[in-house]
Amino acid sequence: MSWETVIGLEVHVQLRTRSKMFCGCATSFGDPPNTNVCPVCLGLPGALPIPNAEAVRLAARAALALGCTVHETSVFARKNYFYPDLPKGYQISQYDQPLSTRGRMTFDSVERGRVEVGITRLHLEEDAGKLLHDRFPGKTAVDLNRAGIPLAEIVSDPDLRSPAEARAYLTTLRQILVYAGVSDCSMEQGSLRVDANISIRSVGEPALGTKTEVKNMNSFANVEHALEAERARQIALVESGQKVEQVTLLFNAGSGQVKPTRSKEESHDYRYFPDPDLPPLVLTIPWIAEQRTALPELPDVRRSRLELALGLSAYDARVLTSEPTLADYYEAVVAEGVDAKTAANWVMGDVMTQFNETGSFPVSAAKLGDLIGLVRAGTVSHQAAKRVLAEMASRPGEGAEAVARRLGLVQVSDQGALGEWVSEVLAAHPAEVARFRGGETKLMGFFVGQVMKRSQGKADPKGVQPVLTEKLREE
């Protein structure tokens, strides 16, 4: 029998705010434990939550970027359960009246081409604290610095059909959220987390199979690996006549395996109810419209603009728009008057390598534009320009031409100097000169190379050949 995989994802992203969701504590990462805490996020008796306006704005912006309807009235609800990382014994979240619902997002699936995924909902909630199990023997340590950090939870419809699609969806989703400026989306720092629901059914079967929930995946690649492992586990179960049970599984990146955590009998009853400490969240239609207008250009639109307006290939446009900062840089180089394709070639090389590593590039677009101008004018060779750029990147501030001069990489096209190098080369290779004169004209390349070598790359290759031709003709 052939099986179809059905996957839905729940993504939590940390909203980029200075202070927490319901109190004035800092959201900074990596501070000493339990230092960014106050009566509210410690869950002290008598403390009350006040929502952060910026978190609301960012969540609404994320929702609009995903095509969701942002509701004029939404309600904060308490999700009740006990866990040592949850100070109040409930998490403030949203339940039956979330901030936004019913969006959609498209991405490219290797298997199915352009795929549209429904976004069930995007709602606001607060994060829990952090537990450390290996620091004190026999103890779990609790750090509440994270407790109360604002999150948007983004729930997709079960529209994904393979682990690879799950990964592609996440890549696209992340890109949209970064473009919208709502989150850093860093899995390393925990500002993006993914839980996956997965089930299998025989192809053609309309009803959904029993789903399991997979957690603890710390990269998009691991999401794909974990879901592959879980799909294989479910298929093996069903094909051996067993049933899939509704469980939560944790992915172990070391072993590549998933294993169940809680038994079924502990299925949760969260007893959601509206938080009486928080009246409804009311947003006006003009405010929502304003947020929509303020949305920056999203990756899809930017990609097609680069293709249509600048004539880039689909591949180049996709690569250059992978990160908004990279695309901004590229467009700034083009704005310096550089030809779009030439600029793309430059930016997709060393510039992008460094962008991917550090998120920025130390040479301004204007200076890179100058350098490309030097190449076009023949002042610096393409080869030498790469060395100039590397030097500029390691010691920012100096201009392209100054660096080229300092490194002695400005091309020499002066006839006298070229003539001297050519004479030296011809004198040093009498045998090759004789063969050339005997009709072996393909040796021209060899002589050009030798001149470039002797000039340490400074000779303008376009100027070398006429001088060579002239001198070889001389007797």
Place this chain on the structure above:
Amino acid sequence: MSIGRDEVLHVAKLAELAVREDELNRLVDQLNRIVDYVAQLDQVPGDRIAEAFIPGPQAVPLREDVIAPVPLSRPPAAIAPEFVDGFFLVPRHTAMEDQ
């Protein structure tokens, strides 16, 4: 509607309350008495039911995104039952070790 022993134990588990065996029967009786009493709301006809009531402001006020925590006049260490090296400590729990 009546609540049995199992239901009381289930609810006690959700609420993380230890219930002693010797108090269970009395608790079952009392909870039944309370639940029977509040069940008289069933008499209120459904068609008269309005929207849920919200006292106080009808819209939540929002806070500017500034770092301004209410200061603690004594640190967590001073109020915690077990606090070491900046951490609250609890017994290690097997279900949590996976995470």
Place this chain on the structure above:
Amino acid sequence: MSTAAVARDTGARLAEADAHGLNATLHWSQACLDAEASRVDRMAAPGPLAGMAIAVKDNIVTVEQPTTCGSRILAGYLSPYNATAIDRLRAAGALVACKANMDEFAMGSSTEHSAYGRVKHPLDPDRVPGGSSGGSAALVAAGVVPVALGSETGGSVRQPASFCGIVGVKPSYGRVSRYGLVAFGSSLDCISAFGKTVKDASRVLSVMSGPDPLDATTVNRPPMAVPAPLASLKGLRVGLPREYFPPDLHPGVAAGLRRTIDAVRQLGGDVCEVSLPNSAYAVPTYYIVAPAEAAANLARYDGVRYGPRKVGPGGDIRALYQATRGEGFGAEVRRRILVGTYVLSAGYYDAYYRKAQRVRALIADDFRRAFAGGVDLLLTPTTPTPAFRAGEKTEDPVAMYLADIFVCAISLAGLPALSLPVGRTDGLPIGAQLIAPYFEEERMLAAAAALEGVIAAGSEVER
């Protein structure tokens, strides 16, 4: 009198009350009182409450003294911050004199459910002072302090004020910040004031009132003024809701209300009958809404971050939770947590909690309609009987709940109300309740002050 003398005399009276076994205080010290006095003396501008000693219910957090909520689960707990109300009172020059005993987590109507022993009625040690703010009420009634803070969730200030023969005022929901009031039923909780006189209680409320950026449920309106007593009630229409005068009303209480109605007329006011039919459902509605909210509000007492910790057999985190909570909470609190958890649990939410919140809307709408129909204030008995005997209702939780039958609906509707002493029956005080439209405290307090001037609250009523 100097502030230092106030501190000294208050300390002497507290010591005497303790020695008489009133059991109304949980924490106080002469050193704290003296420190409060010198703090007030150092203030540049003496505030409107300069030198006034105030008792504070032990569910309002204070940095200087413990806050236990009458519970073992918070034994010795020292709050790292002050409630907004405490900050405002202290800034106005008041001296926080003591923390007052209470029903555990404010759950009760007799102050018999304190982990630290029951509070006695100042006039009869065999009777209860009412609850849950019984310690605060007893201290004012016994003349230890002129004013005290209590908290209301479903009548916990008006009912003990009535039992003890003092003034107890519950403001509109959203009038006084709840920041630092340990939550019980968050959509109902109100810090409220006791006083020997309407004026003293009003002064305390006035200082505490006004919006608080730390409480999203405070209403953005200016603080309440202290109204001057009305010389006459001419033009004032007082409604008598017929559902609040049942035929089986205690005859002494009925006589107290007749006396109050006469006083309204004597001052030139009009009296008319109105109907609040859905108030009949107030107590069952309350006993769904309040426990549901309480079950969530009390989840934070888990022995992880503060408070004493117990670890049961097994030694794991569940054993910690269950033992800390099972042993830390008393019987009534555990009952309400279980009821609240039950009514919110899967399959019951719609039948109980959602339904109760909707009936609550009907109850509130009755009041809105009565006031819209031209009534300025409502007048009812505060309690169906005078103070009952200790132990009389502890076995039957529902019987205890019915002690709040006349006060609950007002809490559900979020309205301001007060209990005014209007006489005694068999030596026990009787209270009359005045109810005002939302945020019309000033009208209510002005009328109450006028009635206070003409009713001999200390005298026996004629049955």
